[in-house]
Amino acid sequence: MTVSFRTAISAFRRSPLLSALSVTTIAFSLFAFGLFGLVALNIRAALQRVEERVEIRAFVADNAAVERMVSLSEEIGGYPEVQTADVITQEQALARARKELGEFKDVFESQFMPQSVDIKLKPGHRDPANVRAVADRVRALEGVEDVRFGEEWITQLYRLRNIAGVAGATLGLAFAVVAMIIIGATIRMAVLARSKEISIMRLVGATNGFIRRPFLIEGFLKGVLGGALALTLTWIAMRVLERYLNFETTFFDGHLAMLGILFGALLGLLGSAVSVGRHLRRV
Protein backbone atom coordinates (compact mmCIF):
# COMPACT_ATOMS: atom_id res chain seq x y z
CA MET A 1 0.00 0.00 0.00
CA THR A 2 2.78 2.44 0.90
CA VAL A 3 4.56 1.64 -2.38
CA SER A 4 1.33 2.33 -4.30
CA PHE A 5 0.82 5.57 -2.39
CA ARG A 6 4.37 6.71 -3.01
CA THR A 7 4.04 5.82 -6.70
CA ALA A 8 0.80 7.80 -6.93
CA ILE A 9 2.35 10.84 -5.26
CA SER A 10 5.48 10.66 -7.40
CA ALA A 11 3.27 10.52 -10.50
CA PHE A 12 2.04 13.99 -9.54
CA ARG A 13 5.62 15.14 -9.08
CA ARG A 14 6.94 13.60 -12.29
CA SER A 15 4.30 15.06 -14.57
CA PRO A 16 3.01 18.18 -12.82
CA LEU A 17 1.55 19.64 -16.00
CA LEU A 18 -0.51 16.61 -16.91
CA SER A 19 -1.65 16.25 -13.29
CA ALA A 20 -2.65 19.91 -13.10
CA LEU A 21 -4.51 19.51 -16.38
CA SER A 22 -6.41 16.49 -15.08
CA VAL A 23 -7.32 18.21 -11.83
CA THR A 24 -8.49 21.32 -13.69
CA THR A 25 -10.54 19.28 -16.14
CA ILE A 26 -12.16 17.37 -13.30
CA ALA A 27 -12.72 20.66 -11.47
CA PHE A 28 -14.42 22.30 -14.45
CA SER A 29 -16.68 19.40 -15.24
CA LEU A 30 -17.64 19.23 -11.56
CA PHE A 31 -18.00 23.01 -11.53
CA ALA A 32 -20.64 22.78 -14.27
CA PHE A 33 -22.30 20.07 -12.23
CA GLY A 34 -22.00 22.18 -9.09
CA LEU A 35 -23.49 25.28 -10.70
CA PHE A 36 -26.36 23.22 -11.90
CA GLY A 37 -26.75 21.70 -8.45
CA LEU A 38 -26.76 25.16 -6.93
CA VAL A 39 -29.53 26.31 -9.28
CA ALA A 40 -31.54 23.19 -8.45
CA LEU A 41 -30.95 23.76 -4.73
CA ASN A 42 -32.12 27.36 -4.93
CA ILE A 43 -35.21 26.51 -6.96
CA ARG A 44 -36.02 23.92 -4.33
CA ALA A 45 -35.46 26.38 -1.51
CA ALA A 46 -37.65 28.97 -3.25
CA LEU A 47 -40.41 26.43 -3.79
CA GLN A 48 -40.16 25.40 -0.17
CA ARG A 49 -40.61 28.97 0.96
CA VAL A 50 -43.68 29.24 -1.24
CA GLU A 51 -44.91 25.91 0.03
CA GLU A 52 -44.72 27.14 3.61
CA ARG A 53 -47.43 29.59 2.72
CA VAL A 54 -49.84 26.80 1.86
CA GLU A 55 -52.69 27.42 4.26
CA ILE A 56 -56.23 26.31 4.86
CA ARG A 57 -58.59 28.87 6.27
CA ALA A 58 -61.70 27.67 8.01
CA PHE A 59 -64.23 30.47 8.41
CA VAL A 60 -66.40 30.29 11.46
CA ALA A 61 -69.84 31.85 11.93
CA ASP A 62 -69.60 35.45 13.21
CA ASN A 63 -71.65 34.67 16.26
CA ALA A 64 -69.53 31.73 17.40
CA ALA A 65 -68.10 32.16 20.86
CA VAL A 66 -64.39 32.40 21.45
CA GLU A 67 -64.53 29.14 23.44
CA ARG A 68 -65.90 27.34 20.38
CA MET A 69 -63.13 28.83 18.23
CA VAL A 70 -60.52 27.60 20.70
CA SER A 71 -61.99 24.11 20.88
CA LEU A 72 -62.13 23.98 17.09
CA SER A 73 -58.50 24.99 16.80
CA GLU A 74 -57.55 22.38 19.40
CA GLU A 75 -59.44 19.67 17.55
CA ILE A 76 -57.92 20.58 14.21
CA GLY A 77 -54.48 20.98 15.79
CA GLY A 78 -54.76 17.33 16.86
CA TYR A 79 -54.85 16.06 13.27
CA PRO A 80 -51.62 14.25 12.44
CA GLU A 81 -51.02 16.31 9.26
CA VAL A 82 -51.53 19.67 10.97
CA GLN A 83 -48.59 21.75 12.13
CA THR A 84 -50.51 24.70 13.60
CA ALA A 85 -54.14 25.75 13.84
CA ASP A 86 -54.47 29.37 15.01
CA VAL A 87 -57.57 31.26 16.02
CA ILE A 88 -57.90 34.52 14.09
CA THR A 89 -60.46 36.84 15.64
CA GLN A 90 -62.23 39.60 13.71
CA GLU A 91 -59.78 42.16 15.07
CA GLN A 92 -56.78 40.12 14.08
CA ALA A 93 -58.24 39.54 10.62
CA LEU A 94 -58.72 43.29 10.25
CA ALA A 95 -55.18 44.04 11.36
CA ARG A 96 -53.84 41.50 8.88
CA ALA A 97 -55.95 42.84 6.04
CA ARG A 98 -54.79 46.38 6.76
CA LYS A 99 -51.20 45.27 6.79
CA GLU A 100 -51.45 43.24 3.61
CA LEU A 101 -53.45 45.83 1.68
CA GLY A 102 -51.97 49.04 3.03
CA GLU A 103 -53.57 51.49 0.61
CA PHE A 104 -57.10 50.32 1.43
CA LYS A 105 -56.56 50.27 5.16
CA ASP A 106 -59.29 52.80 5.88
CA VAL A 107 -61.88 50.88 3.92
CA PHE A 108 -62.00 47.94 6.29
CA GLU A 109 -64.02 47.64 9.37
CA SER A 110 -63.87 44.79 11.80
CA GLN A 111 -67.48 43.67 11.34
CA PHE A 112 -66.75 42.81 7.73
CA MET A 113 -63.90 40.54 8.55
CA PRO A 114 -64.85 36.94 9.29
CA GLN A 115 -63.19 35.12 12.14
CA SER A 116 -61.34 31.96 11.21
CA VAL A 117 -59.03 29.14 12.18
CA ASP A 118 -55.89 29.29 10.07
CA ILE A 119 -54.34 25.91 9.48
CA LYS A 120 -50.76 25.17 8.45
CA LEU A 121 -49.86 21.64 7.44
CA LYS A 122 -46.67 19.82 8.29
CA PRO A 123 -44.00 19.58 5.58
CA GLY A 124 -44.62 16.53 3.42
CA HIS A 125 -48.42 16.92 3.80
CA ARG A 126 -48.77 19.99 1.64
CA ASP A 127 -49.58 18.24 -1.64
CA PRO A 128 -52.94 19.00 -3.29
CA ALA A 129 -54.60 15.69 -2.33
CA ASN A 130 -53.68 16.04 1.33
CA VAL A 131 -54.71 19.67 1.52
CA ARG A 132 -58.09 18.81 0.00
CA ALA A 133 -58.59 15.88 2.42
CA VAL A 134 -57.87 18.03 5.46
CA ALA A 135 -60.06 20.82 4.11
CA ASP A 136 -62.95 18.38 3.65
CA ARG A 137 -62.61 17.10 7.20
CA VAL A 138 -62.54 20.63 8.59
CA ARG A 139 -65.55 21.63 6.49
CA ALA A 140 -67.60 18.87 8.18
CA LEU A 141 -66.92 20.26 11.65
CA GLU A 142 -69.73 22.01 13.50
CA GLY A 143 -69.54 25.79 13.32
CA VAL A 144 -67.37 25.90 10.22
CA GLU A 145 -69.16 27.88 7.53
CA ASP A 146 -66.67 27.74 4.75
CA VAL A 147 -63.21 26.42 4.02
CA ARG A 148 -60.84 28.03 1.56
CA PHE A 149 -57.49 27.05 0.18
CA GLY A 150 -55.91 28.03 -3.12
CA GLU A 151 -56.63 24.71 -4.76
CA GLU A 152 -55.59 25.72 -8.24
CA TRP A 153 -52.56 27.52 -6.94
CA ILE A 154 -51.40 24.50 -4.93
CA THR A 155 -51.88 22.22 -7.92
CA GLN A 156 -49.77 24.54 -10.06
CA LEU A 157 -47.10 24.77 -7.41
CA TYR A 158 -46.86 21.02 -7.19
CA ARG A 159 -46.75 20.61 -10.95
CA LEU A 160 -43.87 23.11 -11.04
CA ARG A 161 -42.13 21.22 -8.27
CA ASN A 162 -42.44 17.91 -10.12
CA ILE A 163 -41.18 19.39 -13.38
CA ALA A 164 -38.24 20.96 -11.56
CA GLY A 165 -37.50 17.62 -9.88
CA VAL A 166 -37.56 15.54 -13.08
CA ALA A 167 -35.63 18.14 -15.11
CA GLY A 168 -33.12 18.43 -12.28
CA ALA A 169 -32.53 14.71 -12.04
CA THR A 170 -32.19 14.29 -15.83
CA LEU A 171 -29.84 17.24 -16.31
CA GLY A 172 -27.87 16.28 -13.22
CA LEU A 173 -27.41 12.75 -14.55
CA ALA A 174 -26.33 14.11 -17.95
CA PHE A 175 -23.80 16.41 -16.28
CA ALA A 176 -22.48 13.54 -14.18
CA VAL A 177 -22.07 11.31 -17.25
CA VAL A 178 -20.24 14.08 -19.13
CA ALA A 179 -18.00 14.68 -16.12
CA MET A 180 -17.26 10.96 -15.90
CA ILE A 181 -16.36 10.73 -19.61
CA ILE A 182 -14.05 13.75 -19.38
CA ILE A 183 -12.41 12.44 -16.23
CA GLY A 184 -12.00 9.00 -17.83
CA ALA A 185 -10.32 10.61 -20.86
CA THR A 186 -7.90 12.64 -18.72
CA ILE A 187 -6.94 9.63 -16.70
CA ARG A 188 -6.55 7.63 -19.89
CA MET A 189 -3.97 10.22 -20.94
CA ALA A 190 -2.13 9.67 -17.67
CA VAL A 191 -2.25 5.90 -18.22
CA LEU A 192 -0.93 6.20 -21.79
CA ALA A 193 1.83 8.54 -20.63
CA ARG A 194 2.98 5.73 -18.34
CA SER A 195 2.37 2.79 -20.65
CA LYS A 196 6.11 2.07 -20.85
CA GLU A 197 6.28 1.90 -17.08
CA ILE A 198 3.27 -0.41 -17.07
CA SER A 199 4.84 -2.74 -19.66
CA ILE A 200 8.05 -2.92 -17.62
CA MET A 201 6.06 -3.60 -14.46
CA ARG A 202 4.42 -6.54 -16.20
CA LEU A 203 7.75 -7.90 -17.40
CA VAL A 204 9.23 -7.92 -13.92
CA GLY A 205 6.19 -9.70 -12.53
CA ALA A 206 3.86 -7.04 -11.14
CA THR A 207 0.30 -8.25 -10.67
CA ASN A 208 -2.53 -6.32 -12.30
CA GLY A 209 -3.70 -5.27 -8.86
CA PHE A 210 -0.30 -3.81 -8.07
CA ILE A 211 -0.24 -1.91 -11.38
CA ARG A 212 -3.78 -0.66 -10.90
CA ARG A 213 -3.50 0.56 -7.30
CA PRO A 214 -1.36 3.69 -7.80
CA PHE A 215 -3.65 4.78 -10.63
CA LEU A 216 -6.71 4.33 -8.44
CA ILE A 217 -5.09 6.36 -5.67
CA GLU A 218 -4.06 8.99 -8.22
CA GLY A 219 -7.61 9.13 -9.64
CA PHE A 220 -9.07 9.40 -6.15
CA LEU A 221 -6.70 12.23 -5.17
CA LYS A 222 -7.32 14.06 -8.43
CA GLY A 223 -11.04 13.68 -7.84
CA VAL A 224 -10.74 15.11 -4.31
CA LEU A 225 -8.60 18.03 -5.49
CA GLY A 226 -10.86 18.63 -8.49
CA GLY A 227 -13.93 18.44 -6.28
CA ALA A 228 -12.52 20.95 -3.78
CA LEU A 229 -11.51 23.30 -6.59
CA ALA A 230 -14.96 22.98 -8.18
CA LEU A 231 -16.57 23.78 -4.83
CA THR A 232 -14.45 26.90 -4.49
CA LEU A 233 -15.27 27.98 -8.04
CA THR A 234 -18.98 27.43 -7.43
CA TRP A 235 -18.81 29.49 -4.24
CA ILE A 236 -17.04 32.34 -6.05
CA ALA A 237 -19.57 32.17 -8.90
CA MET A 238 -22.42 32.38 -6.39
CA ARG A 239 -20.89 35.39 -4.63
CA VAL A 240 -20.45 37.17 -7.96
CA LEU A 241 -24.04 36.41 -8.95
CA GLU A 242 -25.32 37.60 -5.59
CA ARG A 243 -23.47 40.87 -5.93
CA TYR A 244 -24.54 41.65 -9.49
CA LEU A 245 -28.03 40.22 -9.53
CA ASN A 246 -28.75 41.28 -6.00
CA PHE A 247 -30.67 38.32 -4.72
CA GLU A 248 -30.16 36.02 -1.84
CA THR A 249 -29.02 32.48 -2.59
CA THR A 250 -28.54 29.32 -0.63
CA PHE A 251 -25.15 27.57 -0.80
CA PHE A 252 -24.50 23.87 -0.19
CA ASP A 253 -24.35 23.04 3.49
CA GLY A 254 -21.38 21.14 4.96
CA HIS A 255 -22.94 17.77 4.23
CA LEU A 256 -23.68 18.54 0.60
CA ALA A 257 -20.23 20.06 0.10
CA MET A 258 -18.59 16.91 1.50
CA LEU A 259 -20.86 14.81 -0.65
CA GLY A 260 -19.78 16.83 -3.71
CA ILE A 261 -16.09 16.26 -3.01
CA LEU A 262 -16.76 12.61 -2.35
CA PHE A 263 -18.62 12.44 -5.64
CA GLY A 264 -15.55 13.92 -7.36
CA ALA A 265 -13.36 11.33 -5.67
CA LEU A 266 -15.72 8.56 -6.77
CA LEU A 267 -15.66 9.83 -10.36
CA GLY A 268 -11.85 9.95 -10.27
CA LEU A 269 -11.71 6.43 -8.87
CA LEU A 270 -14.19 5.02 -11.40
CA GLY A 271 -12.56 6.87 -14.32
CA SER A 272 -9.18 5.44 -13.31
CA ALA A 273 -10.52 1.93 -12.81
CA VAL A 274 -12.12 1.92 -16.26
CA SER A 275 -9.08 3.45 -18.03
CA VAL A 276 -6.49 1.23 -16.38
CA GLY A 277 -8.67 -1.86 -16.74
CA ARG A 278 -9.07 -1.23 -20.44
CA HIS A 279 -5.35 -0.63 -20.86
CA LEU A 280 -4.41 -3.79 -18.97
CA ARG A 281 -6.79 -5.91 -21.01
CA ARG A 282 -5.41 -4.48 -24.24
CA VAL A 283 -1.68 -4.94 -23.63
Add this chain to the structure above:
Amino acid sequence: MIRLDKVTKIYPRSGPALREVSLRIAKGEFAFLTGPSGAGKSTILKLVYMDERPTTGNIRVSGYNSRDIKRREIPKLRRRLGIVFQDFRLLEDRTAEANVAFALEVTGAPRSTIPGKVNRVLSQVGLASKGTAYPRELSGGEQQRVAIARALVNDPFVLIADEPTGNLDDRATRGIFQLLREINASGTAVIMATHDLELVRRSDYRTIELNHGELVFDSAEAAKAAVEVE
Protein backbone atom coordinates in the same frame (compact mmCIF):
# COMPACT_ATOMS: atom_id res chain seq x y z
CA MET B 1 13.19 -26.70 -17.04
CA ILE B 2 11.98 -25.17 -20.31
CA ARG B 3 10.33 -27.46 -22.79
CA LEU B 4 8.53 -26.75 -26.06
CA ASP B 5 6.47 -29.56 -27.57
CA LYS B 6 5.42 -29.15 -31.21
CA VAL B 7 4.74 -25.47 -30.70
CA THR B 8 3.03 -23.61 -33.52
CA LYS B 9 2.25 -19.93 -33.25
CA ILE B 10 0.08 -18.22 -35.84
CA TYR B 11 -0.59 -14.50 -35.48
CA PRO B 12 -4.01 -13.50 -36.76
CA ARG B 13 -2.61 -10.74 -38.98
CA SER B 14 0.93 -11.70 -39.94
CA GLY B 15 0.43 -15.46 -40.19
CA PRO B 16 2.58 -18.30 -38.85
CA ALA B 17 5.62 -17.32 -36.77
CA LEU B 18 6.58 -20.78 -35.51
CA ARG B 19 5.85 -24.21 -36.92
CA GLU B 20 5.95 -27.34 -34.78
CA VAL B 21 9.04 -26.38 -32.81
CA SER B 22 10.17 -28.78 -30.11
CA LEU B 23 13.16 -28.21 -27.88
CA ARG B 24 14.39 -28.44 -24.32
CA ILE B 25 16.65 -26.18 -22.36
CA ALA B 26 18.21 -27.67 -19.28
CA LYS B 27 18.95 -26.08 -15.95
CA GLY B 28 22.03 -23.86 -16.03
CA GLU B 29 22.42 -24.16 -19.80
CA PHE B 30 23.57 -21.36 -22.16
CA ALA B 31 21.81 -21.40 -25.52
CA PHE B 32 21.96 -19.08 -28.50
CA LEU B 33 18.84 -18.60 -30.54
CA THR B 34 19.87 -17.48 -33.99
CA GLY B 35 18.37 -16.88 -37.38
CA PRO B 36 17.46 -13.98 -39.63
CA SER B 37 14.91 -11.34 -38.67
CA GLY B 38 11.41 -12.77 -38.61
CA ALA B 39 12.71 -16.31 -38.03
CA GLY B 40 10.73 -16.62 -34.79
CA LYS B 41 13.39 -15.96 -32.16
CA SER B 42 11.44 -13.28 -30.30
CA THR B 43 8.26 -15.34 -30.58
CA ILE B 44 9.92 -18.25 -28.77
CA LEU B 45 11.07 -15.90 -26.00
CA LYS B 46 7.60 -14.34 -25.69
CA LEU B 47 6.13 -17.81 -25.40
CA VAL B 48 8.63 -18.65 -22.65
CA TYR B 49 7.65 -15.63 -20.55
CA MET B 50 4.02 -16.29 -21.48
CA ASP B 51 3.40 -12.97 -23.13
CA GLU B 52 1.98 -15.10 -25.94
CA ARG B 53 0.34 -18.51 -25.88
CA PRO B 54 0.98 -21.12 -28.56
CA THR B 55 -1.70 -21.70 -31.19
CA THR B 56 -1.06 -25.44 -30.92
CA GLY B 57 1.48 -27.39 -28.90
CA ASN B 58 2.58 -26.81 -25.39
CA ILE B 59 5.26 -25.05 -23.37
CA ARG B 60 6.39 -25.88 -19.90
CA VAL B 61 8.44 -23.44 -17.89
CA SER B 62 9.48 -24.35 -14.37
CA GLY B 63 6.33 -26.23 -13.49
CA TYR B 64 3.95 -23.88 -15.34
CA ASN B 65 2.21 -25.16 -18.42
CA SER B 66 1.04 -22.83 -21.20
CA ARG B 67 -2.10 -24.91 -21.57
CA ASP B 68 -3.45 -24.31 -18.08
CA ILE B 69 -1.57 -21.37 -16.57
CA LYS B 70 -3.98 -18.78 -15.22
CA ARG B 71 -3.58 -15.09 -15.98
CA ARG B 72 -2.92 -14.28 -12.37
CA GLU B 73 -0.15 -16.89 -12.19
CA ILE B 74 1.87 -15.25 -14.97
CA PRO B 75 3.36 -12.54 -12.66
CA LYS B 76 4.59 -15.33 -10.36
CA LEU B 77 6.30 -17.03 -13.28
CA ARG B 78 7.90 -13.76 -14.46
CA ARG B 79 9.41 -13.14 -11.04
CA ARG B 80 11.42 -16.30 -11.58
CA LEU B 81 12.65 -15.14 -15.00
CA GLY B 82 15.00 -12.30 -15.91
CA ILE B 83 14.19 -10.57 -19.19
CA VAL B 84 16.48 -8.22 -21.13
CA PHE B 85 15.81 -6.43 -24.43
CA GLN B 86 17.74 -4.75 -27.18
CA ASP B 87 16.28 -1.35 -26.26
CA PHE B 88 17.06 -1.74 -22.50
CA ARG B 89 13.57 -0.59 -21.43
CA LEU B 90 14.73 1.51 -18.51
CA LEU B 91 12.64 4.24 -16.94
CA GLU B 92 14.33 7.45 -18.04
CA ASP B 93 13.17 9.48 -15.07
CA ARG B 94 14.73 7.18 -12.49
CA THR B 95 18.30 6.49 -11.47
CA ALA B 96 20.00 3.16 -12.14
CA GLU B 97 19.35 2.17 -8.52
CA ALA B 98 15.69 3.09 -8.75
CA ASN B 99 15.31 1.13 -11.98
CA VAL B 100 16.69 -1.98 -10.31
CA ALA B 101 14.75 -1.39 -7.08
CA PHE B 102 11.57 -1.12 -9.15
CA ALA B 103 11.74 -4.86 -9.96
CA LEU B 104 11.88 -5.64 -6.25
CA GLU B 105 9.15 -3.19 -5.28
CA VAL B 106 6.62 -4.70 -7.65
CA THR B 107 7.11 -8.09 -6.04
CA GLY B 108 6.33 -6.62 -2.65
CA ALA B 109 9.84 -7.17 -1.25
CA PRO B 110 10.32 -5.65 2.24
CA ARG B 111 11.70 -2.12 1.84
CA SER B 112 14.59 -2.66 4.20
CA THR B 113 16.01 -5.46 2.03
CA ILE B 114 15.91 -3.50 -1.22
CA PRO B 115 19.06 -1.27 -1.02
CA GLY B 116 21.31 -4.22 -0.11
CA LYS B 117 20.08 -6.35 -2.99
CA VAL B 118 20.28 -3.46 -5.44
CA ASN B 119 23.90 -2.70 -4.48
CA ARG B 120 24.83 -6.35 -4.76
CA VAL B 121 23.55 -6.75 -8.34
CA LEU B 122 24.90 -3.37 -9.45
CA SER B 123 28.34 -4.52 -8.24
CA GLN B 124 27.86 -7.83 -10.01
CA VAL B 125 27.31 -6.05 -13.35
CA GLY B 126 30.20 -3.64 -12.69
CA LEU B 127 28.19 -0.51 -12.00
CA ALA B 128 28.67 -0.11 -8.26
CA SER B 129 29.75 3.50 -8.67
CA LYS B 130 26.97 4.54 -11.06
CA GLY B 131 23.88 3.76 -9.01
CA THR B 132 22.77 7.37 -8.82
CA ALA B 133 23.19 8.06 -12.57
CA TYR B 134 20.18 8.47 -14.83
CA PRO B 135 19.98 6.32 -17.98
CA ARG B 136 20.75 9.34 -20.22
CA GLU B 137 24.02 9.78 -18.35
CA LEU B 138 25.10 6.21 -19.11
CA SER B 139 26.55 4.63 -22.26
CA GLY B 140 24.56 2.00 -24.16
CA GLY B 141 26.62 -0.79 -22.63
CA GLU B 142 26.09 0.62 -19.15
CA GLN B 143 22.36 0.96 -19.71
CA GLN B 144 22.21 -2.68 -20.74
CA ARG B 145 24.11 -3.58 -17.58
CA VAL B 146 21.47 -1.78 -15.53
CA ALA B 147 18.78 -3.75 -17.39
CA ILE B 148 20.66 -6.98 -16.66
CA ALA B 149 20.98 -5.99 -12.99
CA ARG B 150 17.22 -5.43 -12.90
CA ALA B 151 16.70 -8.86 -14.48
CA LEU B 152 18.99 -10.51 -11.93
CA VAL B 153 17.79 -8.85 -8.76
CA ASN B 154 15.00 -11.38 -8.18
CA ASP B 155 17.45 -14.32 -8.55
CA PRO B 156 15.94 -15.82 -11.72
CA PHE B 157 16.65 -19.39 -12.77
CA VAL B 158 16.94 -18.25 -16.38
CA LEU B 159 17.92 -15.00 -18.07
CA ILE B 160 16.09 -14.39 -21.33
CA ALA B 161 17.93 -11.90 -23.52
CA ASP B 162 16.37 -10.72 -26.78
CA GLU B 163 19.17 -9.26 -28.94
CA PRO B 164 20.87 -7.74 -25.88
CA THR B 165 23.83 -6.51 -27.94
CA GLY B 166 21.82 -5.35 -30.95
CA ASN B 167 22.27 -1.65 -30.12
CA LEU B 168 25.86 -1.84 -28.92
CA ASP B 169 29.30 -1.35 -30.47
CA ASP B 170 31.85 -4.18 -30.53
CA ARG B 171 33.51 -3.32 -27.28
CA ALA B 172 30.24 -3.01 -25.37
CA THR B 173 29.02 -6.21 -27.03
CA ARG B 174 32.04 -8.13 -25.76
CA GLY B 175 31.55 -6.71 -22.30
CA ILE B 176 27.87 -7.68 -22.15
CA PHE B 177 28.57 -11.13 -23.53
CA GLN B 178 31.29 -11.65 -20.94
CA LEU B 179 28.84 -10.59 -18.24
CA LEU B 180 26.26 -13.10 -19.52
CA ARG B 181 28.89 -15.85 -19.42
CA GLU B 182 29.71 -14.97 -15.82
CA ILE B 183 26.04 -15.03 -14.90
CA ASN B 184 25.73 -18.43 -16.54
CA ALA B 185 28.83 -19.66 -14.75
CA SER B 186 27.17 -18.84 -11.45
CA GLY B 187 24.34 -21.25 -12.28
CA THR B 188 21.70 -19.17 -14.07
CA ALA B 189 20.58 -20.48 -17.44
CA VAL B 190 20.81 -17.98 -20.31
CA ILE B 191 18.82 -17.95 -23.54
CA MET B 192 20.17 -15.32 -25.85
CA ALA B 193 18.53 -14.44 -29.15
CA THR B 194 21.00 -12.87 -31.53
CA HIS B 195 21.82 -12.55 -35.19
CA ASP B 196 25.44 -11.70 -34.41
CA LEU B 197 26.94 -14.85 -35.96
CA GLU B 198 30.47 -13.74 -35.06
CA LEU B 199 29.56 -13.87 -31.40
CA VAL B 200 27.99 -17.32 -31.81
CA ARG B 201 30.98 -18.72 -33.66
CA ARG B 202 33.48 -17.44 -31.12
CA SER B 203 31.92 -19.47 -28.32
CA ASP B 204 31.04 -23.11 -28.08
CA TYR B 205 27.64 -22.76 -26.50
CA ARG B 206 24.62 -24.57 -27.79
CA THR B 207 23.16 -22.93 -30.90
CA ILE B 208 19.57 -23.25 -31.97
CA GLU B 209 18.88 -21.86 -35.41
CA LEU B 210 15.47 -20.89 -36.72
CA ASN B 211 14.36 -19.97 -40.19
CA HIS B 212 10.83 -19.03 -41.28
CA GLY B 213 9.52 -20.27 -37.96
CA GLU B 214 11.10 -23.70 -38.25
CA LEU B 215 13.90 -25.16 -36.21
CA VAL B 216 16.62 -25.81 -38.80
CA PHE B 217 19.63 -26.56 -36.62
CA ASP B 218 20.31 -27.43 -33.01
CA SER B 219 23.94 -28.01 -32.08
CA ALA B 220 22.92 -30.22 -29.16
CA GLU B 221 20.95 -32.55 -31.47
CA ALA B 222 23.79 -32.48 -34.01
CA ALA B 223 26.30 -33.52 -31.38
CA LYS B 224 24.01 -36.30 -30.24
CA ALA B 225 23.61 -37.49 -33.83
CA ALA B 226 27.37 -37.37 -34.35
CA VAL B 227 27.91 -39.54 -31.29
CA GLU B 228 25.34 -42.00 -32.58
CA VAL B 229 27.05 -42.20 -35.99
CA GLU B 230 30.41 -42.89 -34.38
